[in-house]
Amino acid sequence: MKFVARCVSLVVIGMVAIMLSGGAAMAQEKMTMEDYNLQLADWQKREADAKAAIATTDAEIATLRQQISSTDQQASQTWQEVYGMLGTDEAGVASFRSQLDGLSAELDALAALSPEELYKRRAEIDGIEKRLMEMKGNKISWLTEMEDRMATLEGKIAQLRANMPKAIYDEYTVVRGDYLWRISGKQDIYSDPYAWYRLYSYNRDSIKDPDLIYPNQSLKVQREVGPDEYLVAKGDYLAKIAGNSAVYGDPTKWARIYEANKDLQGSDANRIYPYTVLRIPR
């Protein structure tokens, strides 16, 4: 009986050993032929599908390239026709654009100035505006791009004008013993006693009688002639002033100046003196 038990034990141990070694072998090579065939077929199908899709996409790409080229040519041809209608060509439009860029750069430079500096150089703004108006007479300005650019420039000009002070003046406080002749003769005022009329006419709203000014009275000392003002020089008369391009550029409009300055001139339109600050109604 002992022998039988030993034999059975040996057989069982043997079987277990064989099963274990077989299991280990299976763990090393998991893939069966069936799995292999399935995977191989799957990868082959993926490769074939991808290659077919590449061929289709290549054809689509070729068509797209052709369409892009054709659309590009059509657009170019249409622009040439537009330029022809305007009596210009691509170079003419480029030159116009470049001129606008130049004006824009000039306006940007002016925008970087202090308000006082800008005030002194306001004639440059007028010049730029004039050139812009001249450019509007060119048919190239009909192009939408140019319209947009010109509108931007007009906006910049308006912004500069809005930022510009309406007048540049210093304040002077009258002290005991002052009179206009004396004040205007001071070195930090006008260094010229004859310029007292400039002081008076510029402050005529607060000085009723040029012989009557009071201590602590505040006077404005005009430093720059504003856009709505005119400083009379020797030899000036109203028609001449009205004819000045910075005023109206039209001598026949002298009466407008006279009406606005009647408080100084009284009933005589010819009565104007050097150093008078005239108001120019716009």
Add this chain to the structure above:
Amino acid sequence: MMQSARKIVSWVAVCAVVSSMSLIGCTKHPNEKQLQTLEETKQAALAAEAQLEQKRQEKATLESQLAQKKAQLEKAQAEKAKIAQKLGM
């Protein structure tokens, strides 16, 4: 009694060995060459798929370019119509 027991044990042992062998040995596995073929096929498929992705991206870029060109053409045509109107043509 002893003899029959020995026979039984011998048969059991033989059966056990045979069944174990058949359990392991009957399953077929791909050989090394087949595995290499599978790997090569896999790499080729992945490469083709990557190339396809590149082509699709290129196509998308070109579609976007075409849309831009069409918009430019429409702009030019609108400009032409506007100028013609201004000129009273």
